[in-house]
Amino acid sequence: MLPAVEDYRALARQRLTRFAFDYLDGGAEDGRTLSRNRAAYEQLIFQPRVLRDVTRVDAAVQVCGETLAMPAVVGPTGLNGLYWPRAEEVLARAAHAAGLPFAVSTASTSLLESVRAATDGALWLQLYVQQDRRIAEDMMRRARALGFSTLMLTVDTMVHGKRDHDVRNGFRMPLRLTPKLLLDLAMHPRWCARMLRQGGSPQLVNLARSAGVKAQLQAQAAAMSRQMDMSLDWAAVAWLRRHWQGPVLLKGVLSVDDARTARRLGVDGVVLSNHGGRQLESAPSPLEILPEVVDAVGTGLDVFVDGGIRRGSDIAKARALGAKAVLLGRAPLYGLAAQGPQGVADVLQMLRDEFEITLRLLGVPRAVDLDGDALSADHRARLARL
Template identity: 70%
Template sequence: MAALPAVQDYRALAHKRLARMARDYLEGGAEDLRTLGRNRKAYDALLFKPTVLTDVTSVDASVEVLGQPLAMPAVVGPTGLNGLYYPRAEEALATAAHRAGLPFVVSTASTSLLEDVRRASDGELWLQLYVQRDRGISQRMMERARAAGYSVLMLTVDTPVHGVRDHDIRNGFKMPLRITSRLMADVITHPRWCLRMLRQGGSPQLVNLARSAGTAVNLAAQAAAMSRQMDMSLDWQDIDWLRAHWPGRLLVKGILSVDDALKARATGVDGIVLSNHGGRQLESAPSPLELLPAVAEAAGSAMTVMMDGGIRRGSDIVKARALGAQAVLLGRAPLYGLAARGPRGVDEVLQILRRECETTLRLLGCPRAAELSPSVFQPAWKERLKAL
């Protein structure tokens, strides 16, 4: 079957193939989904100002971020419980990212071991870290990542507790899964998804967390480790503790204000990721894109600024880069490809985004992504963002 035309088509196919609980976990946001919707509205608010009669025979979507070349201004970002969508999900995402010339970020809540992901890919691998109350778990996670050649640590700071996610409550989605008549009906009506789960031995396991926590490989113990032990005392002074255990590049993910961006810069971290956790944590939070210009200006050249949230088109990547993000993190989009068509679906989604990015550069009359700036927008772009 030929590749589908757009990320949205992979999303639609993923919806058909995933059991409802898996689909809702992938797509859902916090409370009434206002933050989730705001992420997309921010992109829609920006209008381009193309320049014509410019030589765009060749275009270059590549950029350099943290000293690493990227084929386009994007990183395949961290997402948890990916085994809900396809067996050995992280290995598939990592190998597709490498083929696309992009780094891949493995989540603390991954369903594949750090070491297995490294064996599957020779590409750039980063580790996303949640810090548990027992900090020995995080220390062991960092040690394992260093030993496996991971180059960047991404500390997520916006999840001291889980946001209120009504869809998970309605579906009874929590770990370990409780067998109910509703769940059984959901599984039976999605035989393709059911067979995928059986191929990996049933429900996906948080094996990465279990390995570092010394926890038995069963979902009840892993779920307890993930929820009960999140360190709610973590503060800016703990950056020094992380530095003592991680000699490589360090990013802080979950920034949503200029003030916190400046605090991050003062600690000497290498960069930040503007993020509202894909609309899944705090309801009525701003979108990263609307904060990006002010944060990028405040950060200056002292640290790298990236962002995530709502990227569905190559033109979205171009908009973020033009407003000051060195790169975006791709979250749901690659997962749509994975859930829809397996590993080749991830390849196809990343190819679509790269192709759309290059097409947008050509139509803008800006042949190099590295040279993007707010000048590619209509003059009223600031007002349009403020009106969200």
């Protein structure tokens, strides 16, 4: 096991092609939102208590009717086949071995059916909605039949954010062979060999199956990018309820008013998210707005956060500010790209170990008891100054 998530990131950078690593690691435009996500965690200071019995630590929490071994969910992330063959199956098995749910993206490169066949653990579905809502309806139907428990509707991708790194690299799906790309591929023969073993470029197979499009990446990418339903509004909550009987979460909420509306309409939870800094530049960090949202919605809505989690202590900070759990996006993918299945398992174990160390050093042996008392009294002021 490497010392930290950052070490897996560094190794992933070596082993991935430039365009694949930039797609994983980069943010929108100048990357200010991406940096803001990390800065929010760095600004928070703990207030530990001493002389408390921490012989035993219980990191588990209850979320959406499920017991999580620590306050975290793995995923959702798309195009994971760029980093390792059958990536979703690998991620799901590692998540379940760690006692965590795995959220499968609409933009996954493995079928829902294949992920379910790989593991019997808890699976969640992340949903993008195209103009033809029958595609989303079919995906929900498939997920229900496979026993997926929770639906997560992403609400911040009406259009794709501008990602300068993709433009510089000429990255688009399907890949177009240019001299620059050929040089990039030639410098990463191991990555090319893995892609060839899985049959070439990863495919958006879930979208293809539910959309009924050809097994061609160009057609799949068109269905994903140019046909997003930009008319999606709050009436979509009632539509989702007609097709999904389990918990429904909205991912991409960044305002108190939207959280209040979600609670009023009977949504089970919200994920405070700026899409990992990949959509709107100069958006707030989810951690910045977490205390205000939790104060506003009380106990009537489960609140999650994502973006910038690199340490178990980051998970503790989010939980102390009122989050039910965090979503782990890039961190497990760094492990995947660096060392495959073992890398994912190591990253999740590392985060669990760090989280439990943090609980002991804070003098809070149970994750369910972690609250704002574990943070310095001026923690909100620190966030406000970002």
